[in-house]
Amino acid sequence: MKLTRREAIRLGIVGGGGLLLPFGYQPPAQAQFSPQVKRFDLPFRRPPLLQPVRSDDTTDYYEITMQKSRVEILPGKTTEIWGYNGMTPGPLIRQKGGKRDLGGRQSIIRFINQLGTDPQGRPIKTSVHLHGMASLPQYDGYAEDLTAPGQYKDYIYPNERPATLWYHDHAIDLTSRNAYMGLAGMYIVEDDYELTQLNLPQGEYDVPLILQDKRFATDGSFIFDDRGQKGLFGDIILVNGVPWPHMEVANRKYRFRLLNASVSRGYQLALSTGDDLIVIGTDAGLRGTPLKTKNFEIFPAERYEFIIDFSKYPVGTQIVLRNLGVPLSVDYSSNTQELMRFEVVRRESDDSTIPAVLRDFKPIDPALAVRTRTFRLERNINNWTINGRTWNKNRSEANPNYGDIEIWNLVSTGGWFHPIHIHLLDMQLLARNGSSPRPYEIGWKDVFYVGEFQTVQVIGKFGPQIGRYMMHCHNLVHEDHAMMAQFEVGQGGYSPFSAPPKSLPATPL
Secondary structure: OOOOHHHHHHHOOOOOOOOOOOOOOOOOOOOOOOOOOOOOOOEOOOOOEOOOOEEOOOEEEEEEEEEEEEEOOOOOOOEEEEEEOOEOOOOEEEEEOOOHHHOOOEEEEEEEEEOOEOOOOOEOOEOEEEEOOOOOHHHOOOOOOOEOOOEEEEEEEOOOOOEEEEEEEOOOOOHHHHHHOOOEEEEEEEOHHHHHHOOOOOHHHEEEEEEEEEOEOOOOOEOOOOOOOOOOOOOEEEEOOEEOOEEEEEOOEEEEEEEEOOOOOOEEEEEOOOOOEEEEEEOOEEEEEEEEEOEEEEOOOOEEEEEEEHHHOOOOOEEEEEEOOOOOOOOOOOHHHEEEEEEEEEOOOOOOOOOOOOOOOOOOOHHHOOEEEEEEEEEEOOEEEEOOEOOOOOOOOEOOOOOOEEEEEEEEOOOOOEEEEEOOOOEEEEEEOOEOOOHHHOOOEOEEEEOOOOEEEEEEEOOOOOEEEEEEEOOHHHHHOOOEEEEEEOOOOOOOOOOOOEEOOOOOO
């Protein structure tokens, strides 16, 4: 939908600015939208690949410093970000995974907090969540397991499931702010099967795409406006930190790993040519088979992998990756209706293929479920709630046994959509309002879009760890106010606080 000036005034975007909460900058009353940026003028950029600081027989060791820096996002202006290694998005981590006895490797990442204080003089505390990783509770980025400035924490990741993951901040009540300021990056796990037995596009033809939307003040600083705790919507679309980039491609197949790292915005992707996108993966890895679709929706924290075959286009063709929009995502004129442009600039041979079978995917039989639980997603005065309750680290809403198969009903009572993220395990979507899932949603997932007045039914087997984990809305504004709950798998697992951060200076990795 297009946003009129009247609607903008009603939403608090234009005018007195009472809802605006910028970091270190309050725009004047007459400020409206972000400074203009010429679309498709800036070149596409890939996140830099992070190299281990050392490796041994089983483990790769990495180090990342969380710090403030000033970067050029809008041409000719600088923006203060809070970034992993001072960049946004953070560096790409590409890790060889799989079972240990089959050559898989774990990783240990030292996250050092050098962020200092926020504009109000408060220390910027962090908790790093590697979204999609089946980590032990103490390495899962528990919301209250906080690392203060001048501290560091070593996170251990098993890397047993190949998939496109991402790491982002998860600090209690401040996740939306910290992620919006730049604390997000992609993490890819690959195994031998994918690397050696499938012939999908690899190397430079395997491309991360990290989608974010931002609003900027006239001086280039970020504007944070959660519209009365409903959601945060920008009027400039960034792909890998670049506004509306153009990407030069060869006339061959490319694999794209798409992450929606926006705080609140959902997108519906389609090509300007009307040609197919070939979906090959969901949040938790490759699908069983590839799926051709003209468009698909992706909501905050979801990941989809898809292939575009540029071989059908002659050199000189330009194709726009469009956003057709989704309900309740605020659009700003035409700014949010286009994402990036592909430009076919050269011919190349292509020996990659799209196999008819990608992985062995077996749906979980609902008859195996030992119980069904229902979680109601509601607005309660000043908070977003799950079953009428807000976050409490001393309470668990569910306690499945290790290995139990359960069905969870996620029910929206209206007011907004909720992309619900369930930590630790991969699950499958059984039904949406009693009907079959959309075809591209079929696969292993950890984020489930629940639309207004929808009931979404998911099924999963609880493991591979025991202990306390979180589930929450990944509209991060809702999570912060305080649509987050806890479940505990089994009994006697590690406490989320059993590996506390340490003070600098750090011991060697």
